[in-house]
Amino acid sequence: MQHSSPDTFLRIYEQILDRMNEGVHVIDAHGKTIVYNQKMTELESMSQQDVLHKPLSEVFQFPSGQESTLLTCLRTGKSIRNTRQTYFNDKQKEITTINNTYPILENGQIVGAVEIADDVTKMERLIRENLLEKNxxxxxxxxxxxxxxxxxxxxxxxxxxxxxxxxxxxxxxxxxxxxxxxxxxxxxxxxxxxxxxxxxxxxxxxxxxxxxxxxxxxxxxxxxxxxxxxxxxxxxxxxxxxxxxxxxxxxxxxxxxxxxxxxxxxxxxxxxxxxxxxxxxxxxxxxxxxxxxxxxxxxxxxxxxxxxxxxxPLRERKEDIPMLTKHFIAKYNQLFQMDVVGVTDEVLHFFNEHDWPGNVRELQHLIEGAMNLMMDETLIGFEHLPLHFLRRTPASAVSAAAVEPLSEPFLPFLGEGKPLKETMQEFETAYIHHVVDKYGGNISRAAKELQISRQSLQYRLRKLGIRG
The missing domain is CATH 3.40.50.300 (P-loop containing nucleotide triphosphate hydrolases)
Known part of the structure; x- marks a missing residue:
């Protein structure tokens, strides 16, 4: 029988760790990360390159007077079970997990520590919703x-x-x-x-x-x-x-x-x-x-x-629209793990001119739909709003700088019987192509008019197969 090499076993272990639904973080005796699985990268919004082989204390920050459960376990040699921990990654994003942390021993000596973490935010939301739904x-x-x-x-x-x-x-x-x-x-x-x-x-x-x-x-x-x-x-x-x-x-x-x-x-x-x-x-x-x-x-x-x-109705209390918009953005930031900070001034003006026949529920669904169309942008712009919404809003509500009238070249996407996803993609392709051509392929100027980042425009050009 042929025996597998240590390298083969190591690759197998890495694949198993990356398929686990819990985060796994291992440090050595010096406090440097030696194992950091895929789930942990998702929980902490970090890449493996940012964490592996670096001192834990240099990568993450902990509130004053608190220490990492991993480092505490490494220092004391004692297991720490079901402990809630809140800390910050290198981008100052707050992370909260429930951890089980254990020392790693070799010949009676502490050579490291391993932590198995669960996303407490999702757990608490599920528990809260279950308790509330019972009533x-x-x-x-x-x-x-x-x-x-x-x-x-x-x-x-x-x-x-x-x-x-x-x-x-x-x-x-x-x-x-x-x-x-x-x-x-x-x-x-x-x-x-x-x-x-x-x-x-x-x-x-x-x-x-x-x-x-x-x-x-x-x-x-x-x-x-x-x-x-x-x-x-x-x-x-x-x-x-x-x-x-x-x-x-x-x-x-x-x-x-x-x-x-x-x-x-x-x-x-x-x-x-x-x-x-x-x-x-x-x-x-x-x-x-x-x-x-x-x-x-x-x-x-x-x-x-x-x-x-x-x-x-919402049309009779439009001064509440900014507050409602902020509330729904925060709600879907949490659900979608996004960092949207608001809407553009033109979109807010647009909202104030709309008559909102569906009231607050319509605004909520609009924000949810817009955030589904966003990539790395931080502001909701006209390019994220559903086409049917733009059509039924008075043209006077939209500034000329924000949305140009659609000319005949954009109309082929309006064929009947097409799925909404296909229609939206054709419209996006045509409009981005038009704006990029308008500025002679200058990506920075085109991105400015589209009110998205340069990186986001480059991503969309690649995704849609448009040569900038």
Whole structure:
């Protein structure tokens, strides 16, 4: 049998380490890095060349009074288990990990230390989301973004409503943040420790939603089983009925009875069951129009609208757009591991001119989509915004320096039936080609007009096969 050489074993070990889902960092007796696997480079945003064979204390910085767990383990010879550590890489980026650190012994002497690290940021986010999802409620008033008078007024009214168990009707356009206010009211109320159950009334036909709301009894219909409805599941807590105006008038009448009597009767049952549930309902049209159009019973409106909150659409609180933009950029920086710092002045002006029919949700999706198109840029520019968004925004909102009118040479990409990805790539290729030609192949001047870095433009030229 042929024996493998030590070099072969070393290559095998390196491949195994690089396939691990934990970071592995090994230092020798002098504190220099000798092993640094692929996962560790991702956790610390460092390359192996920047770390290998260099003293650990020269590469990473630790808060005053704290020492690297690796160096501590090397100095004391004692294992350190499940320890949270926050430190900074050579670019001053903060890193937080959960570490298990062990001394490496040879003939009873400490010859190094090994650390196995997990990304605590992702772990904590998963734990936090799981805990919050169990209660069905994630948001509080502190997380509502905005300092404009319209939003502050409605926040104050909602906080007052949270002190009681009266029914609340939230009126707002799609994407204005109705769910956020509902969860905030629940979490600020005495019912916060009890369930918050949400149901979109437009998502199911009346034949199904009645059983879902009130529950069913065995034998009520073929295949029926004893099943509690949402009212019973929300006992002691809050039941949120979104788009309640989509329910039929007969079902609205049953809902009204449940609210008045504070009891429900399962389908097919003969007895009433007392309930202790706070109802928060939401509609996406003016309640007066909903009543006039027979979308909402007047008596149900009076019962639900003990407190009525009118959420302002984004077009009526545009002074909040910079704050919301900053918030969403920070959110997706964390999710995408990016370092975007803001939007260009032209894009911010563009945002202020847009009427935002999709409200805050539209802004959020726009920021997410733009950051998906970015490479190493730090500012969101027009080149990152979806084409459909640019088209429906008034031309007066866009300065001539920011976006030139598309001339006929750019129109071939508008063929019908093409996938969006292919269409966007053709448009990007055509526009970059146009700007580079405009400046006679001068990459620096073309990058300046495109409002991206020179390196980013060179990358795009290579990726798109354009010769600069």
């Amino acid at each position: 069905g409620s994630r948001y509080t008033f502190d997380q509502i973004i905005g300092r404009s008078a319209p939003i502050l007024d409605v926040i104050e009214s909602a906080k007052r409503a949270a002190r009681t168990s009266s029914s609340v009707l939230v009126v707002g356009e799609t994407g204005a943040g109705k769910e956020l206010f509902v969860q905030s009211i629940h979490n600020a109320s005495l019912r916060a420790s009890a369930p918050l159950i949400s149901q979109n009334c437009a998502a199911l036909p009346d034949s199904l939603i009645e059983g879902l709301l009130f529950g069913t009894s065995r034998g009520a219909f073929t295949g029926a089983i004893e099943r509690p409805g949402l009212f019973e599941q929300a006992e002691g807590g809050t039941l949120f009925l979104d788009e309640v105006n989509s329910l039929s008038m007969s079902l609205q009448a049953k809902l009204l009875r449940a609210l008045q009597e504070k009891s429900i009767r399962r389908i097919g049952d003969t007895k009433d069951r007392a309930i202790d549930v706070r109802i928060i309902a939401a509609i996406n049209e003016d309640p007066v129009e909903a009543i006039a159009n027979q979308h909402l019973r007047k008596d149900l409106y009076y019962r639900l609208g003990v407190v009525t909150l009118f959420l302002p």
